[in-house]
Amino acid sequence: MFRMLIINPGSTSTKIAVFDDLNPVFVETLRHSSEELAPYNTIFEQYEFRKGVILNALKEKNIPLESLNAVVGRGGLLKPIEGGTYIVNERMLEDLKIGVQGQHASNLGGVIAYEIAKSLNIPAYIVDPVVVDEMDEIARISGMPEIQRKSIFHALNQKAVAKRYAKEKGKKYEELNLIVAHLGGGISVGAHRKGRVVDVNNALDGEGPFSPERTGSLPVGDLVKMCFSGKYTLEEMKKKITGKGGLMAYFGTNDARDVKKMMDEGNKEAELVYKAMAYQVAKEIGMCATVLKGEVDAIILTGGLAYGKEFVEWIKERVSFIAPVVVYPGEDEMLALAEGGLRVLRGEEPAKEYK
Numbered sequence: 001m002f003r004m005l006i007i008n009p010g011s012t013s014t015k016i017a018v019f020d021d022l023n024p025v026f027v028e029t030l031r032h033s034s035e036e037l038a039p040y041n042t043i044f045e046q047y048e049f050r051k052g053v054i055l056n057a058l059k060e061k062n063i064p065l066e067s068l069n070a071v072v073g074r075g076g077l078l079k080p081i082e083g084g085t086y087i088v089n090e091r092m093l094e095d096l097k098i099g100v101q102g103q104h105a106s107n108l109g110g111v112i113a114y115e116i117a118k119s120l121n122i123p124a125y126i127v128d129p130v131v132v133d134e135m136d137e138i139a140r141i142s143g144m145p146e147i148q149r150k151s152i153f154h155a156l157n158q159k160a161v162a163k164r165y166a167k168e169k170g171k172k173y174e175e176l177n178l179i180v181a182h183l184g185g186g187i188s189v190g191a192h193r194k195g196r197v198v199d200v201n202n203a204l205d206g207e208g209p210f211s212p213e214r215t216g217s218l219p220v221g222d223l224v225k226m227c228f229s230g231k232y233t234l235e236e237m238k239k240k241i242t243g244k245g246g247l248m249a250y251f252g253t254n255d256a257r258d259v260k261k262m263m264d265e266g267n268k269e270a271e272l273v274y275k276a277m278a279y280q281v282a283k284e285i286g287m288c289a290t291v292l293k294g295e296v297d298a299i300i301l302t303g304g305l306a307y308g309k310e311f312v313e314w315i316k317e318r319v320s321f322i323a324p325v326v327v328y329p330g331e332d333e334m335l336a337l338a339e340g341g342l343r344v345l346r347g348e349e350p351a352k353e354y355k
């Protein structure tokens with residue numbers, strides 16, 4: 001039996017679990033409000049806070065660190081790589097620390113996993129990081145030669161729920177065409193063609209639907225004017241797009257439940273913006289249907305926002321004509337991380353090396 005600590009830092013939460021093989025000993029989601037994270041200017045500044053939260057959870061559950069055989073973290077903004085389980089090595093650590101493709105909480109997954117594992121002399125892994133890249137060449141063309149579209153998305157959960165759906169239908173993931181919308185702090189909508197995510201919006205950096213804390217795509221001309229208005233620094237503009245965009249910008253909260261409450265209390269702006277977020281998700285799903293030439297076996301809605309019944313209904317009413325809609329609220333990421341770690345610990349596959 002192998003005992004693994006699983007670490008999954010998201011933009012609005014830290015998810016922690018301990019698995020004995022594939023049996024969860026405990027799984028916990030600690031949500032972080034925007035106020036709680038406000039004092040930290042960079043993701044890396046959150047290191048001690050997030051690590052502390054993880055070590056406290058282990059202490060509270062009376063799980064001795066020495067009982068662990070490996071630590072598995074959600075992987076961050078590395079260079080584009082193929083999916084799979086990677087050993088955390090020095091080169092990866094460096095790229096996670098500098099944020100070679102940007103800043104996101106998942107960068108801390110590998111770093112914290114490495115630090116905890118190092119002190120125990122056990123291995124640290126990451127699985128299917130947010131930079132898994134299976135995009136078709138045609139999808140990379142942006143319309144401006146200097147800019148290429150990038151694959152940055154909830155690869156771990158999108159793949160995990162797509163495989164779960166396939167299993168439930170008695171099919172192979174590689175036999176199906178699926179559209180998966182991960183609705184979390186960031187939102188990504190991916191076109192999965194026969195087991196490959198051939199197109200997906202960059203969920204981090206100004207593409208796709210707006211989300212609890214991101215703007216998604218914006219009218220480019222207006223954005224350029226704002227950038228050159230002299231009112232904002234580069235850092236301020238970046239924060240407006242990622243971290244302080246979307247629901248945060250309109251209402252000062254990244255918690256969709258707060259916005260729902262405002263809507264229920266009669267706030268018309270809250271209703272309009274919450275509905276607009278669902279509208280943009282539906283439009284993105286429609287785009288993915290064209291990528292798959294209309295041959296779509298199912299549309300899967302997942303992530304924290306998929307717990308919102310109205311939110312799901314607003315999407316469904318616009319996309320149900322494309323294919324059956326299946327809802328898996330929350331995520332399957334913790335089990336997917338444990339599965340990825342265990343395959344390597346059991347010697348079923350070698351850990352990949354990040355170069």
Ligand SMILES: Nc1ncnc2c1ncn2[C@@H]1O[C@H](COP(=O)(O)OP(=O)(O)O)[C@@H](O)[C@H]1O
Binds near residue numbers: 010011013185307308
């Ligand atoms: N019951 C619910 N109804 C509506 N939204 C919810 C519910 N539970 C969580 N959420 C929203 O889901 C979002 C976080 O999703 P999650 O997938 O956990 O994010 P991340 O992993 O990116 O931090 C937050 O905006 C949160 O308010």
Ligand SMILES: CCCC(=O)OP(=O)(O)O
Binds near residue numbers: 184186
């Ligand atoms: C960086 C892409 C994945 C993402 O947006 O994750 P969160 O929703 O956890 O912020």
